[in-house]
Amino acid sequence: MRASMLRSIETVLKRSSSSHVVRRSFGSEPSPDRKVTVLGAAGGIGQPLALLMKLNPLVSKLALYDIAATPGVAADVSHINTRSEVKGYMGDDQLGEALEGSDVVIIPAGVPRKPGMTRDDLFNINAGIVKSLCTAIAKYCPNAVINMISNPVNSTVPIAAEVFKKAGTYDEKKLFGVTTLDVVRARTFYAGKAGVNVADVDVPVVGGHAGITILPLFSQATPRGSNLSDEEITALTKRTQDGGTEVVEAKAGKGSATLSMAYAGAVFANACLKGLNGVPDIVECSYVQSTITELPFFASKVRLGKNGVEEVLGLGNLTDFEKQGLENLKSELQSSIEKGIKFANA
Numbered sequence: 001m002r003a004s005m006l007r008s009i010e011t012v013l014k015r016s017s018s019s020h021v022v023r024r025s026f027g028s029e030p031s032p033d034r035k036v037t038v039l040g041a042a043g044g045i046g047q048p049l050a051l052l053m054k055l056n057p058l059v060s061k062l063a064l065y066d067i068a069a070t071p072g073v074a075a076d077v078s079h080i081n082t083r084s085e086v087k088g089y090m091g092d093d094q095l096g097e098a099l100e101g102s103d104v105v106i107i108p109a110g111v112p113r114k115p116g117m118t119r120d121d122l123f124n125i126n127a128g129i130v131k132s133l134c135t136a137i138a139k140y141c142p143n144a145v146i147n148m149i150s151n152p153v154n155s156t157v158p159i160a161a162e163v164f165k166k167a168g169t170y171d172e173k174k175l176f177g178v179t180t181l182d183v184v185r186a187r188t189f190y191a192g193k194a195g196v197n198v199a200d201v202d203v204p205v206v207g208g209h210a211g212i213t214i215l216p217l218f219s220q221a222t223p224r225g226s227n228l229s230d231e232e233i234t235a236l237t238k239r240t241q242d243g244g245t246e247v248v249e250a251k252a253g254k255g256s257a258t259l260s261m262a263y264a265g266a267v268f269a270n271a272c273l274k275g276l277n278g279v280p281d282i283v284e285c286s287y288v289q290s291t292i293t294e295l296p297f298f299a300s301k302v303r304l305g306k307n308g309v310e311e312v313l314g315l316g317n318l319t320d321f322e323k324q325g326l327e328n329l330k331s332e333l334q335s336s337i338e339k340g341i342k343f344a345n346a
């Protein structure tokens with residue numbers, strides 16, 4: 001999936017010098033019209049994500065919404081000679097129009113961490129932002145697939161679910177917490193240690209999206225490279241769990257991961273679009289409503305289809321180390337879920 005998306009982007013970039021060729025390449029592979037809306041499109045993630053979605057030939061309409069500065073971002077991105085028609089929307093009164101008719105809504109709206117903060121420290125601001133955006137989604141595009149990026153994802157996804165339940169529009173198959181960046185990191189870090197080609201690597205990452213709730217399953221990594229010691233697996237696990245903090249500290253007060261997140265968000269949105277279009281065997285890890293553990297929301301591999309989640313896949317065989325990691329994450333994840341539910345119903 002990643003490889004094919006990159007090929008699509010490469011094809012577009014290579015051919016962009018000739019609009020005739022661009023038209024022909026899309027014309028020969030017609031795909032259904034799909035509207036994608038990005039909420040928080042003028043932000044650190046939103047801007048490169050808008051660019052990547054503009055390069056995705058599966059998108060026919062791209063709506064870019066933010067509370068500030070969206071017209072400039074939209075005008076800029078709209079000049080790229082690819083399929084989608086781009087429109088910028090700004091402020092409360094344009095939110096409905098941005099959302100109407102949307103097939104996929106990607107939400108990177110909200111504040112990012114600074115050094116010393118946890119993702120949960122963002123709750124007080126971001127919970128309210130997510131609640132109001134989801135209230136609008138329930139009104140204007142209740143059937144859209146939601147890709148939740150705003151942190152703390154472990155709580156913002158349950159908030160969204162509660163908002164949709166109250167509005168009578170909740171479809172658990174269409175609500176996704178985006179944990180793809182954890183997978184992207186696990187793949188990169190594993191490839192370096194195992195000495196395998198990073199482009200071929202897959203590593204499932206389960207649980208949630210904060211600290212120890214991020215549980216990479218390196219025992220299921222493919223392809224198998226050089227044998228890694230227990231110490232190396234422990235270090236890889238910790239680095240994946242702390243990947244966000246590594247970037248926050250390196251940015252030293254100027255935000256958190258934006259470029260790698262935009263890439264991860266574009267990969268996940270592309271998978272959702274392919275699923276909606278009926279492409280078979282689209283599997284990605286995501287934080288969704290789940291019954292594979294006792295927790296009501298849990299990240300695991302998910303098969304995507306025409307209606308969103310087609311199947312939540314199980315965890316497979318875990319090593320003792322992974323089983324312990326799973327037990328260790330449950331109480332934190334449970335309380336983040338409860339915090340989100342309580343907030344949404346207050």
Ligand SMILES: NC(=O)c1ccc[n+]([C@@H]2O[C@H](COP(=O)([O-])OP(=O)(O)OC[C@H]3O[C@@H](n4cnc5c(N)ncnc54)[C@H](O)[C@@H]3O)[C@@H](O)[C@H]2O)c1
Binds near residue numbers: 042065066129150258
């Ligand atoms: N899920 C993940 O893996 C992951 C990875 C990285 C960052 N994040 C999270 O994504 C969020 C955004 O990060 P960023 O670096 O882009 O932050 P940013 O501050 O650069 O951008 C956020 C944007 O959201 C906009 N915004 C705020 N309130 C809004 C509202 N009500 N409606 C629409 N837009 C609104 C802001 O104007 C801003 O442009 C943060 O919460 C961050 O923690 C998640």
Ligand SMILES: O=C(O)C[C@H](O)C(=O)O
Binds near residue numbers: 243244247
């Ligand atoms: O770490 C953060 O605060 C942002 C994001 O969740 C990440 O994993 O990079």
